Amino acid sequence: xxxxxxxxxxxxxxxxxxxxxxxxxxxxxxxxxxxxxxxxxxxxxxxxxxxxxxxxxxxxxxxxxxxxxxxxxxxxxxxxxxxxxxxxxxxxxxxxxxxxxxxxxxxxxxxxxxxxxxxxxxxxxxxxxxxxxxxxxxxxxxxxxxxxxxxxxxxxxxxxxxxxxxxxxxxxxxxxxxxxxxxxxxxxxxxxxxxxxxxxxxxxxxxxxxxxxxxxxxxxxxxxxx
Amino acid sequence: xxxxxxxxxxxxxxxxxxxxxxxxxxxxxxxxxxxxxxxxxxxxxxxxxxxxxxxxxxxxxxxxxxxxxxxxxxxxxxxxxxxxxxxxxxxxxxxxxxxxxxxxxxxxxxxxxxxxxxxxxxxxxxxxxxxxxxxxxxxxxxxxxxxxxxxxxxxxxxxxxxxxxxxxxxxxxxxxxxxxxxxxxxxxxxxxxxxxxxxxxxxxxxxxxxxxxxxxxxxxxxxxxxxxxxxxxxxxxxxxxxxxxxxxxxx
Ligand code: SF4
Ligand code: FES
Numbered sequence: 282x283x284x285x286x287x288x289x290x291x292x293x294x295x296x297x298x299x300x301x302x303x304x305x306x307x308x309x310x311x312x313x314x315x316x317x318x319x320x321x322x323x324x325x326x327x328x329x330x331x332x333x334x335x336x337x338x339x340x341x342x343x344x345x346x347x348x349x350x351x352x353x354x355x356x357x358x359x360x361x362x363x364x365x366x367x368x369x370x371x372x373x374x375x376x377x378x379x380x381x382x383x384x385x386x387x388x389x390x391x392x393x394x395x396x397x398x399x400x401x402x403x404x405x406x407x408x409x410x411x412x413x414x415x416x417x418x419x420x421x422x423x424x425x426x427x428x429x430x431x432x433x434x435x436x437x438x439x440x441x442x443x444x445x446x447x448x449x450x451x452x453x454x455x456x457x458x459x460x461x462x463x464x465x466x467x468x469x470x471x472x473x474x475x476x477x478x479x480x481x482x483x484x485x486x487x488x489x490x491x492x493x494x495x496x497x498x499x500x501x502x503x504x505x506x507x
Numbered sequence: 508x509x510x511x512x513x514x515x516x517x518x519x520x521x522x523x524x525x526x527x528x529x530x531x532x533x534x535x536x537x538x539x540x541x542x543x544x545x546x547x548x549x550x551x552x553x554x555x556x557x558x559x560x561x562x563x564x565x566x567x568x569x570x571x572x573x574x575x576x577x578x579x580x581x582x583x584x585x586x587x588x589x590x591x592x593x594x595x596x597x598x599x600x601x602x603x604x605x606x607x608x609x610x611x612x613x614x615x616x617x618x619x620x621x622x623x624x625x626x627x628x629x630x631x632x633x634x635x636x637x638x639x640x641x642x643x644x645x646x647x648x649x650x651x652x653x654x655x656x657x658x659x660x661x662x663x664x665x666x667x668x669x670x671x672x673x674x675x676x677x678x679x680x681x682x683x684x685x686x687x688x689x690x691x692x693x694x695x696x697x698x699x700x701x702x703x704x705x706x707x708x709x710x711x712x713x714x715x716x717x718x719x720x721x722x723x724x725x726x727x728x729x730x731x732x733x734x735x736x737x738x739x740x741x742x743x744x745x746x747x748x749x750x751x752x753x754x755x756x757x758x
Binding site for chain 1: 518529531581583584585610612615616617618680682683684685715716718719722723724725726727728729730731734735742743745746747748749750751752753756757
């Protein structure tokens with residue numbers, strides 16, 4: 282075990298932290314998307330509020346919320362450290378930096394996409410999380426659950442909010458498009474048989490999940506669901 | 508295009524030594540044949556400069572057949588120019604058009620300081636090799652070649668990794684100036700073979716440590732290295748090194 286501490290501070294170790302926290306955040310997205318998609322039952326938010334109530338009161342979920350927060354901070358801090366190091370590794374820039382011939386623009390823009398997502402996240406937490414956890418939700422639905430659904434409807438009445446959310450989901454899609462398969466490569470999980478499958482799954486995930494998320498503000502704003 | 512009638516404008520990085528800041532200078536390359544290699548074009552330009560009593564452009568080269576890895580030139584935004592799977596010495600002028608302006612820069616990396624013009628110091632690669640890119644064997648009589656049996660697949664994969672010529676194009680292409688493709692090729696070529704397995708753990712730990720100390724950046728899996736590598740070294744080697752490193756660190 283003599284190398285374990287050095288591991289976390291090595292270039293490869295830091296990347297493993299990025300990949301592992303990234304994959305953990307992917308599982309969070311999956312759960313979050315699934316619960317939120319309950320709004321599409323189009324029952325005035327009754328089913329969705331049950332889901333939200335469960336997520337807000339279950340002790341296991343609440344514990345995972347802390348782990349999630351920790352994972353997110355680690356992912357962001359590590360990204361900042363790595364970005365700084367990488368900038369130092371090329372002190373003089375190329376006059377002609379080359380284009381998209383040998384790599385995709387989004388794989389080179391993970392920091393930018395991530396920063397956009399962080400900005401979105403702050404807005405997003407202020408919209409919903411702060412209300413449901415701290416300041417409280419004023420109304421209840423027919424089942425006597427806090428009416429988070431009503432807050433969503435209220436929030437998405439504003440067009441600028443819808444625009445910001447949809448754009449953020451575009452950033453998320455590109456962030457995932459590189460990040461998903463990249464995490465597996467970093468963890469050394471590369472295999473002739475499975476890598477193509479991982480890549481395809483990554484592409485599907487990167488399109489489907491942000492799309493479902495983006496449909497939520499759109500559906501509410503344009504009254505597709507009531 | 509017939510012989511000797513290509514005229515090109517070159518924008519080349521000129522830098523006296525490690526400490527000078529450097530700048531671009533413009534040169535005219537006249538009467539260039541499309542059948543010349545990129546280095547031969549530079550020879551023609553340099554001959555002209557010498558005849559005029561000016562200082563020629565310094566550039567690295569040795570074998571001129573794609574095996575030594577010396578001819579480091581970052582041409583129009585790409586290491587070794589616009590073609591895939593070749594070095595600068597294997598690039599021909601027919602890949603350009605008459606009247607083109609070509610921008611030529613040295614490899615840009617903190618770990619590859621510019622010595623003069625287009626010449627960089629890649630001894631950081633040598634130090635990484637010295638940290639573990641070898642197998643320790645007792646000298647004596649050469650053993651019979653088939654003493655140790657090696658599966659054909661392993662031999663081929665190891666050989667493909669060993670095709671790396673240490674040119675540094677992977678570092679030059681990477682937005683992070685990371686040396687992962689090079690180091691992973693060198694780790695892989697030995698880790699895949701029985702002779703190399705014995706020291707595999709320490710090898711990967713020491714080589715990565717040296718890589719970090721040299722000031723190379725961190726890999727973000729953009730894949731630019733693989734796309735620009737003249738020997739088409741595969742990203743699978745990086746995954747293998749990650750695996751080896753993870754295993755060696757945790758056990
Ligand atoms: S991996 Fe490819 S690009 Fe990098 S040093 Fe080896 S041959 Fe050159
Ligand atoms: S001069 Fe040897 S590879 Fe180009």
